[in-house]
Amino acid sequence: MKIHLRVWRQAGPDAPGDFKTYAVDDVDPSMSFFDMLDHLNESLAERNERTIVFDHDCREGICGQCGVVIDGRPHGPGRATTSCQVHMRDFPDGATIVVEPWRAPSFPIDCDLVVDRSALDRIIEAGGYVSVKTGAAPDAHAVPVAKPDAEAAFDAAACIGCGACVAVCKNASAMLFVGAKVTHLASLPQGRVERAERALGMVDAMEAEGFGGCSQTGACAEVCPKEIPLTTIARLDYEYLRARLLRFIR
Amino acid sequence: MRIYPAAHFTMGGLWVDYHLMTSVRRLYALGECNFADHGANRLGANSLLQACVDGNFILPATLGHDLADVVGRGEPDPRSPAFAQAQRAVQDRIDGLMQTQGSTTPRAYHRRLGALLWDRCGLSRSADGLDEALAHIDALREDFDRDVRVVGRPDAMNPELERALRVRDFIDLAALMVRDARAREESCGAHYRIEHQRADGEARRDDDRFSHVSAWQHGEVPTHHAEPLSFSLSHPRVRSYTS
Known part of the structure; x- marks a missing residue:
């Protein structure tokens, strides 16, 4: 050829x-x-x-x-x-x-086809983790997880953070990425401790990094190599709203 | 499905203690960069094993142990002589590669090294083949140092330079692998020496002499250390696919 x-x-x-x-x-x-x-x-x-x-x-x-x-x-x-x-x-x-290369204001070009995606890392730092005690690891069956929750978490955890969702979005939004991370951790008991702080922190970080909002075109889910569903964005909206309400009530 | 064997793992890594600390104090090697878990053969799809075991069971203990020792001590000083020395060593290596301006690309050396290992330190090995391989690797190293071509600039993102640095390391690693395969006069796991086989072609181990892990200490000529293997619950047997 x-x-x-x-x-x-x-x-x-x-x-x-x-x-x-x-x-x-x-x-x-x-x-x-x-x-x-x-x-x-x-x-x-x-x-x-x-x-x-x-x-x-x-x-x-x-x-x-x-x-x-x-x-x-x-x-x-x-x-x-x-x-x-x-x-x-x-x-x-x-x-x-x-x-x-990916074209997005939050992904500056380093060289040729390489972009700097550290903005996604900084969003993760703002809440994309769970706190664990150091010391001996707990037994694998010490924390029961219902099968549907495990499946939902695993589907969202399939996100590899490549940034294609941002690159295709007309708003250069990172909502699918953040939605995947929030859905993954909010679905599991281990992720409940920081559940509200995570949703608020990651959304704030996303906006601070200059990613746009979501207009629900679904282009992100269309190009996602791991087929992260658009429903993770709905879950992110839910988690964010829930966290804001909790903060208001308290 | 068509199945074909392929080289994708070095069957070894950095020596570590039970905290997964290397011979350099406070430098840890977790996951498959250390030598610890796989034994003489690491089958496909087993990569997660060591990542999970080291990450889930050992890291939490190691991390606390390490932090307890250093919290409150402040950050290391980047102006310290050790730092300056390490930086200079790396800079000298990079300068050397950029100044060579030879005619052969790093990728071409990588291919030659790969073919050499595949032929002589691959699925089956022999003493003669390994001796030849060591001589060829020494020649390849000399050729590389004299004739490598690295395009692009040293002060910008440059995958050619990165590859040159890696391939130069691969050459030294290849020599170590060949040296280790030559020293192990038995067949075991992925290491099949044609001199050491049974009548039916199966691998013949020599547990009296080689039931150990070899650790090679860095140096002009690497020094051999043997860490004996002891089996208390399950014992090594002869591999058999028929019984």
């Missing part, structure tokens, strides 16, 4: 960026999208040119490190897949593919 790539190139956070076009020869249809980028990078290195920087780690869709916009869609054409799970067989021979 032969592929034409239009890639966003930006040398650093403050450098100007622009699209640059590359012709990539000898692309095998069985290559993953990132294999193809590696292949291009190797030829760039051989020509003494700066290689295209992109985030990646596990390359099996579980770590949340990767994420690029491929032809206008975060994580590319597939459903419930990350960028590393896109394969070249999904594109016709001779195709022109446009590759961009």
Whole structure:
């Protein structure tokens, strides 16, 4: 296969960026999208040119490190897949593919296709945790959890924090991400202690980081590689309202 | 489903004590970066085992133990001689890589190293193959230090530089793995020495001489330490898929 790539190139956070076009020869249809980028990078290195920087780690869709916009869609054409799970067989021979970084004011571009997602880490710091006593770990069956609660928590915990929900949202909102974290922890007895503080803290942090609000278009759930459902946003609204009411009553 | 064996784990890691502390005081190695749990073979999908065990059962105790010793002591001083020395060592390494300006990319060395290990320190190993591998790795290291090409800048985000640093470490790690495989004159778990097999092709262990974990102390020529394995509840037996 032969592929034409239009890639966003930006040398650093403050450098100007622009699209640059590359012709990539000898692309095998069985290559993953990132294999193809590696292949291009190797030829760039051989020509003494700066290689295209992109985030990646596990390359099996579980770590949340990767994420690029491929032809206008975060994580590319597939459903419930990350960028590393896109394969070249999904594109016709001779195709022109446009590759961009996540675009959101809260995700400044570090270099080429890499954005700084530490805003999500700071939201987690504002409540995305549970307090545990140090010392010997409790027995696994010491805290009973009802099966439906465990399932709900686990479905929400599938969020890998990649940021595709933010990248696709017209408001650059992080509601699906925060909704997933709040739903995960609020569904479990271990998460009840900080339940109200968590909802308030994470929503405040989200707003302080400049993420937008939710207009319920559902684009986030559509591109989410882990299919986090839109209902987690409803759960976040519920938890937030509940926390505000509790604060008012007290 | 098609199944094919693949190299994806080093079958070893940093030596740690029961608090998961390395030989460097207060430097802990949790999870699969330490040597502790998997034994002679780590099968696929077992990665969570060590993460969960170390994280759930050992970390809470280790953390409290460690903090009790240091709370109130203040932060380490980044201007201390030890810090400056470490920083200089890293900077010298980076400068060296950037100045080499050779003709071969780090990825090309990575491939050559991978092929070398796959052929001679892979599913089956022999004394001759391992001796050859060690010589080849030494040659590859010399070649790398003379002819590596790192494009891009050292003061910006640069995955080529990162890869060069890693691959250079992989070369040293590969030499260690080969040295360890050469020293272990038995077949055990993922380590299958063709000289040590039974008539039916099964692995032949030598528990009298090798029922131990090897720890190699860093140095020009690594020093070997053996930590004996003792079994009280279940005892090592001969592997059999038929009975």
